[in-house]
Ligand SMILES: Nc1ncnc2c1ncn2[C@@H]1O[C@H](COP(=O)(O)OP(=O)(O)OP(=O)(O)O)[C@@H](O)[C@H]1O
């Protein structure tokens with residue numbers, strides 16, 4: 001289970017960042033008092049526009065960055081108190097952590113597997129399963145830097161699943177993928193759900209959220225503005241589809257400013 005209680009993340013901006021953001025305020029609140037619970041056997045989707053705070057939230061869960069305020073429990077372990085325990089449980093995929101460009105896919109997979117102390121035989125079986133599923137075998141020997149965007153994404157997915165984690169945290173998992181490859185990734189996430197794993201993703205692709213997420217948390221400007229199953233969100237906003245619901249919620253937040 002993932003339980004986020006009142007998460008706030010404030011970034012301190014340097015002068016360059018302040019200039020780029022055209023602000024004189026050195027503090028940027030990326031996530032603002034956000035709470036959510038995601039459970040085993042479900043795919044939870046964080047849906048929001050660019051800059052909403054999705055990646056920041058997922059990075060806090062994954063112990064990559066520290067929350068400014070609030071608590072996050074992953075399988076009962078608080079991320080700041082027991083980060084190693086949390087890291088054992090999770091597989092984290094994000095576009096902003098690059099696998100080493102000099103090494104081959106094969107090497108990266110084995111390196112991460114050993115880092116997680118997976119016995120050799122089990123690691124070989126995992127590699128066979130994942131490389132076959134994602135069609136990685138053909139380019140497993142290639143260096144990461146030689147791969148296309150899609151190949152790189154598939155390789156990164158396989159690597160972060162090497163240790164067969166119970167909790168899968170994927171930041172925009174289908175980013176840069178063609179429809180066929182994207183489908184193989186979302187199908188795999190559904191397979192993980194049927195195995196009873198907890199999957200949490202971020203996306204701004206409405207159809208993806210509609211199709212695969214059991215529950216959706218809509219995040220705008222660092223706030224979770226709505227949460228529920230698709231039918232609940234449509235009913236509450238009086239919308240035909242998720243895109244309409246999203247625009248309605250977005251319009252409401254703009255009105256408040
Ligand atoms: N390291 C950082 N330093 C300063 N500000 C940051 C940093 N990372 C993110 N931000 C800011 O925090 C806010 C939230 O960013 P975040 O990356 O979490 O959004 P997101 O929802 O993942 O957006 P996207 O859909 O574009 O990936 C943005 O305004 C962003 O500019």
Ligand SMILES: [Mg+2]
Pocket residue numbers: 054055056171
């Ligand atoms: Mg992001």
